Amino acid sequence: AQSVTQLGSHVSVSEGALVLLRCNYSSSVPPYLFWYVQYPNQGLQLLLKYTTGATLVKGINGFEAEFKKSETSFHLTKPSAHMSDAAEYFCAVSDGSARQLTFGSGTQLTVLP
Amino acid sequence: GAGVSQSPRYKVAKRGQDVALRCDPISGHVSLFWYQQALGQGPEFLTYFQNEAQLDKSGLPSDRFFAERPEGSVSTLKIQRTQQEDSAVYLCASSDSGTSLKTQYFGPGTRLLVL
Numbered sequence: 001a002q003s004v005t006q007l008g009s010h011v012s013v014s015e016g017a018l019v020l021l022r023c024n025y026s027s028s029v030p031p032y033l034f035w036y037v038q039y040p041n042q043g044l045q046l047l048l049k050y051t052t053g054a055t056l057v058k059g060i061n062g063f064e065a066e067f068k069k070s071e072t073s074f075h076l077t078k079p080s081a082h083m084s085d086a087a088e089y090f091c092a093v094s095d096g097s098a099r100q101l102t103f104g105s106g107t108q109l110t111v112l113p
Numbered sequence: 114g115a116g117v118s119q120s121p122r123y124k125v126a127k128r129g130q131d132v133a134l135r136c137d138p139i140s141g142h143v144s145l146f147w148y149q150q151a152l153g154q155g156p157e158f159l160t161y162f163q164n165e166a167q168l169d170k171s172g173l174p175s176d177r178f179f180a181e182r183p184e185g186s187v188s189t190l191k192i193q194r195t196q197q198e199d200s201a202v203y204l205c206a207s208s209d210s211g212t213s214l215k216t217q218y219f220g221p222g223t224r225l226l227v228l
Binding site: 004009036041042043044045046049090092099100101102103104105106 | 117144148153154158161163168172204206216217218219220222
């Protein structure tokens with residue numbers, strides 16, 4: 001069984017500040033990890049994913065995440081927040097053989113002017 | 114091309130009514146997934162199709178929930194005798210592969226409110 005914990009259901013940052021959204025996972029097998037973003041009244045959009053290989057993954061819109069096996073973490077970062085980054089962010093895990101994704105409960109990001 | 118589309122976008126049902134939610138996946142996508150997203154929560158897996166075969170329905174919460182994809186394209190999620198706890202956003206996703214290594218593309222969802 002797998003699970004995801006997203007620390008902080010709400011995060012606020014100033015425009016131009018660092019964005020850090022935390023994700024910890026639990027998996028009995030090597031995990032595949034994903035970050036999705038959801039804008040109001042829209043479906044989820046994939047930001048980035050880790051499957052194998054390089055542990056630092058770059059995604060769209062300037063986001064990146066680092067897979068740290070020792071910490072069972074996959075935190076999402078962006079050096080400089082933009083107003084358009086305001087949305088809800090979901091971390092998800094899969095074991096690769098299963099087709100389903102297991103999602104965390106989400107983090108709502110607010111960007112302050 | 115067009116993304117995943119879902120209809121209706123909003124549905125209000127009286128408790129006890131049956132509802133049917135439609136998903137049009139991206140053309141040619143083999144895999145189709147249904148998720149349920151309760152208010153303030155992340156999506157939870159309901160069921161998975163590969164072409165017309167329903168390979169996993171372990172997430173369906175009760176026998177009131179039924180999904181089909183008879184021709185391997187459009188899918189319908191049916192909820193019989195709706196209950197208030199069925200109120201949620203129902204998300205459909207599709208991918209061009211049978212594994213989650215391939216990106217799942219999500220539709221905008223159907224927001225169901227059961228009164």
